[in-house]
Amino acid sequence: MTDEQILAQYGPREAMEYDVVVVGGGPAGLSAAIRLKQLAAERGQDVSVVVLEKGSEPGAHILSGAIMDPRALYELFPNWKELGAPLDTPVTEDIFLFTTEKGASRTPNFLLPKCFHNDGCYVLSLANFTRWLAQQAEGLGVEIFPGFAAAEVLYSEDGSVKGVATGNLGLGKDGEPTGSFQLGMELHAKYTIFAEGSRGHLGRQLISRFKLDEGRDPQTYSIGIKELWEIDPSRHKPGLVLHSAGWPLDDDTYGGSFMYHMENNQVAVGYVVGLDYKNPWLSPFEEFQRWKTHPNIRWYFEGPEGAKRVSYGARALTVGGLLSLPKTVFAGGALVGCEAGYLNAARIKGSHGAIKTGVLAAEAAYDAITKGRQHDELTAYPDAFERSWLHDELNQSRNFKYWFKKGRSVATLMTGIEQYVLRGHIPWTFHREHPDHVYLKPAAECKPIDYPKPDGKLTFDRLSSVFISNTNHSEDQPVHLTLKDPTVPVRINLAKFAGPEGRYCPAGVYEFVKAEDNSDRLQINASNCVHCKTCDIKDPTQNIVWVTPEGGGGPNYANM
Secondary structure, eight states: OOHHHHHHHHOOOOEEEEEEEEEOOSHHHHHHHHHHHHHHHHTTOOOOEEEEESSSSTTTTOOOOOEEOTHHHHHHOTTTTTTTOSOOEEOOEEEEEEEOSSOEEEOOGGGSOGGGOOTTOEEOOHHHHHHHHHHHHHHTTOEEEETOOEEEEEEOTTSOEEEEEEOOEEEOTTSOEEEEEEOOOEEEEEEEEEOOOTTOHHHHHHHHHTTTTTTSOOOOEEEEEEEEEEOOGGGOOTTEEEEEEETTSOTTSOEEEEEEEOSTTEEEEEEEEETTOOOTTOOHHHHHHHHTTSHHHHGGGOSTTOOEEEEEEEEEEEOOOGGGOOOOEETTEEEOGGGTTOOBTTTTBOHHHHHHHHHHHHHHHHHHHHTTOOSSOOTHHHHHHHTSHHHHHHHHTTTHHHHGGGOHHHHHHHHHIIIIISTTOOOOOOOOOSOGGGGOOOGGGSOOOOOOOOOSSSSOOHHHHHHTTTOBOOSSSOOSEEESOTTHIIIIIIHHHSOTHHHHOTTSOEEEEEOTTSOEEEEEOGGGOOOOOHHHHHOTTOOEEEOOOSTTOBOOOSOO
């Protein structure tokens, strides 16, 4: 049944009214909700705020390195230490390596650009920080609905956003209601703040509908793949931050690694690959596994007491920066955090930008509501951003992603000049021309990459990795990885690009199999999906569209 038919048979949907609806319970969305309640409390007023979170709980879908610059947190909660925010491991040392296959060279700290220094920052689990933020929000009176995925944007007759609708529950694979069917509900608001994270399902629709990216550079993304390990105490140093660039990627492919030493002998290790890569034979997941075998890296996992992999996950990152930032307001709503693209790729940080923009949007919404406005553009939000320290920070790094189109050597040199020599006072601006998916070359023009088999100790396969991400989806629900044209994967992607879906997906969702007549077909194992959104971004024909599955499904990240 179509959505219209379901509504005709089971509708109308129940509707709830709020001053502000926040879509997404990550750092940006929760910070917006918190700031709204703080402002109302300061003035003895009441503002009704609800946060919709598609994960089973706040933090369940949150994945990041992560190092946090606490500047924005200090502005939101000056007493965050007394409140018990889980920032327990200050950065103690920065190491940056350039790696070859067998060796590495360390960049002297005095030559590291300012953007690579982490003085005053903290290594943390962003998932746990998000859970703490949710506790603070609820303590201030914010309603949080975990397990409810916002599946549809609702519009008023004048075209302004009036809220969202949650997805229907209890649909079978064929899209027909089952015995456990429940109609979604509508949440109406004076303003709706969208904080879904990178490549948000609804945010993508809003950017297209309101032409928010008109006149901006095409947005660009990376995939970040992460594992959490427990290692030998003799090789663990709380607060140590290690980044590397170089092998196993070639000079023309953007990417690099991180290793962050947390508390309790745990290290967060991960790999980031720009989704503008050209070779369809490349697999970001396999590149990550290869990187761990480098002599300077595997040493950390080979202590006398051994090491154990604890968790795994993957997520797209929005890395275009200031030049790719869309217009962030439209009639009735706003985009905040990675939904818009405030991550600073040069600093490898986004949580401080998420918090800051959530706060700025909340302040604009609160001012509008108290003046009796609704469903108009919150222009005070982008105006405040342009006057903020965050704008200054992103402006200093505005060319960062562009330089990597010139290769790693040029990018390293020019980033050093812009950040270290010019100290961010950059007299030139360069623009990108194309979205990530157009860069993929035909397979016949590229060299296949022979990846070694995993050993099950240091390197692993996708399925065992997905298992420890605690990913779970109801098997009897419509596939949330949809195809505009079901013939395209075999007819174009397999024939021309050697089926890149099976390599760029870090969860084993896509595989080409033989049908009974020996023809090829694409099999979609949707239950494996960790909601990274890579397929929605990198598919060379833009034929794959990621839509929201039932709320509460997907990964459930602990300490990630």
